[in-house]
Amino acid sequence: MTETAEIVVVGGGMFGAAVAYGLVCLGHDVIMLDEGDQSLRTARANFGLVWTQAKGKGLHRYHDWSVESGVLWRDFAPQLLEDTGIDVKHRTGGGLDILIGDEERAKKQQYIDEMKAQAGDGTFDVEILDPQQVQDMLPNIRLGQEVSGASYSPHDGDCNPLRLLRAMHTGFQHRGGRYIIETRADRLSHDSQSFVTETARGNFRSKKIVIACGHGINELAPMLDISAPNRPQRGQVLITERVEASLDMCVTPFRQTNEGGYQLGNSEEEVGFDDWTTLEITQQIASRAVKAFPQLAGVRLVRTWAGTRVLTPDKCAIYDESKTYPGAYVATSHSGVTLAAINAKHIAKWISTGETEPGFEQFSASRFDVSKAA
């Protein structure tokens, strides 16, 4: 079996779906390939943040890229609503990262100082607020005694990540995109006429190909001579029962979802592709949450979740086109929710016309070669 499309997008997660959606909005004929129900699917474990304050250490262009995406989100969410009827519950109004204890506050201050220095003439709109200032922003919940403050950025917000994924998929299909499931891309090649994606179901031929399949990129991208190194990093998440609206702002790593449950993180573990949860981390996250908001002590945990982040070496996005096979693109980062808006707009435009935003070449993985050489 051979199926043909103008563009094949390998991967139906946050990156794949956003790019594919953006491409069909530009009128392209797109096939999006996705794996099965049991596949790793980082896009089932997003926290839902549209976040900028923690982005771009080591690559300031990426920080600005995230901020730009945050701005584009203001149009992206209404566009998705109009296109699909799905409200992805995008909230703006700034975001707080809660700090517990003096050491965390000191470390955060150091990070902010380094980022401001890195920004140079550019901006880095993050500051540390004192506990009372934080409490004033959160009138319906009491901060714990050990809270030493929070870092605040006016550019930050959040959304419902599962609705986002569903909306992008819905929008993609409504505009004629073909979504093909349970079809893992095994081999990519170019036969002088088209790109060929080989799968167990048969082959897909296309003029262009976008490799946006997260963990699968390590295996597939080199086949078309592009590099986008990444490794898995596990993050565990706790979800509580639904609670009356009490957390008025976007907060990390304790966030109240639009449904009412509290979503609690944050963990970073190097355990390969194991996406199970552990009692140790569950306990640590719960303990921290109760320190931040003592009123959560009686609230019940109803499920734990874990995902494997697709982490690049410097935690900043990689976007690149193959020099050997022009028309083959790679796109990845662990911030698929934040970047959904800019991926759907600028990355789709880049793939469609070649037009790039200023400084875009900095996102190539060749930056890792440079640092090695240095």
Next chain:
Amino acid sequence: MFRRLHKSENTVSVSIDGKPVSVPVGLSVAAAVLMEGPEPYRKTAVKETARAPYCMMGICFDCLIEIDGEPNQQGCMITVSDGMDIRRGLGKRRIGD
């Protein structure tokens, strides 16, 4: 919705939504509310739909109820005790104290 098979000698005093009631010893909280009311037993946190216990064995979680100030406990798994303050959950629970 339910009634006792025979008159009970041993009872405890509880309150349901502030109203004092006498219920037989050994009853689960869910059974007590099914016997004495009020209806509906609860309203969901999702759409505030009227619900009542379905399985009576701790599986369905439709028996969630507030006991002594703690919301969302499984009423079918907890036995009534003297002085218990039982309050129905009519939507999302409030955050703790």
Next chain:
Amino acid sequence: MPSFDLLVIGAGPAGMAAATEAATAGLEVLVLDENAAPGGQIYRNVEAVASDGGAVWDLLGDSYKHGMGLAASFRDSGIDYRTDAMVWQVDASGTVAFTANGVVETVTAKRIIAATGAMERAVPIPGWTLPGVMGAGAAQTLLKSAAILPEGRIVLAGSGPLLLLVAHQLAEAGANVAAVLETTATSNYFAAAPYLPRAIKSLSELRRGLEMRRALRRHGIKIVSGIEGLKAEGDQKVSTVTYEVGGQCETLEIDILLLHEGVVPNVQITRHIRCDHEWYEPQRYWRPVLDAWGATSVDCLAVAGDGAGIYGAKSAEAAGHLTGLDCAFRLGVLSENERNAKAKKWRIEKRKSDSLRPMLDRLFSPPGWVLVPADDETVVCRCEEVTAGEIRQCVTLGAMGPNQMKAFARCGMGPCQGRICGLSVVETIAAARGQSPEETGYYRIRPPIKPVTLGELAALEN
């Protein structure tokens, strides 16, 4: 952390038998059960009911009374036994976390037996979430544990041995049972017939079933067979039930509707520890893959009782003995020959009480219209209020299995963790995709398998 040779989760017939057998052999055993007294579901509250004597004790019959002997032996054995203990995590390394009296505790054991039994299959008909609609087993539980009866006009609907039994018990207790609506399709009788000879070993059970029908008719209870299209309606609570039979539509005014379409294994423990499971087609449920002694594909874990597959209380008890003996052998206190010798009588017992099942399973195979709600408005996931129509719509969007469905529609994300909706969601997706439930899979279940508070978890540090 306290350490034991064997940890048994569940003090029903299988758990009690396993614990007693293992303790007799010399193992150090801990039993954890979430209820206040032993008996599980089938012998729920048997000690209190026995000591009260009276109407409920008489009502529930000899098979229930058998539980008293079990409970007495269990108590006498002096085994470490914690009541009101809610297990929420079982680790493949043998560590178990549970909450008792608001405090989280952890224990470790060389072997663990999950004897957490079964639960009623969900019956997602239109209106099944209305107050006043319950499982038939739920009504029986209320009778056993609280000696309380449903008020008003009661109708029971469904299939399976429990349906007539509960109808009979309620009627004898003085409840107003108006009708029993049987969903068993006529074709099921033909499917079950080949298994009748094997079932002859349990002739007394068969006879009991027939007697019960006669007794119900004596009470003036209408029994309608081969019904379809069951629907409950009402505003804020159920007030009517509608059904189709012989091409005609009938409506009854009711106060209580009790549904029952058999029981299915509770696989929460075996799923969250990631045992292998297999699909059992005649009764459309998942069960853990086990060896002849109940051992799962995870080293430290075994399963005994209805959690392994539905065979009833007597089989559960025999299985408990077998699994307990095997644990004693695996932990070196019994030789293989000793284990096999002691196991002999329990094998015979289990074979005898299992003999009825192949026939019953096919006779009471749940009808397709119960497994997959035709009406789009019918709620499938009760916790998150997700309808059959939404599930089917998500399938067209590419939600190809229950885990994608969770992400797309939120079903399975509520406090019950898919216990109630799991099988129905799988059947609905399978039907929409034209594939088998076996191919469709099941939810990935992660701990905690029962809700724990954040404060309880935080305190675990200390």
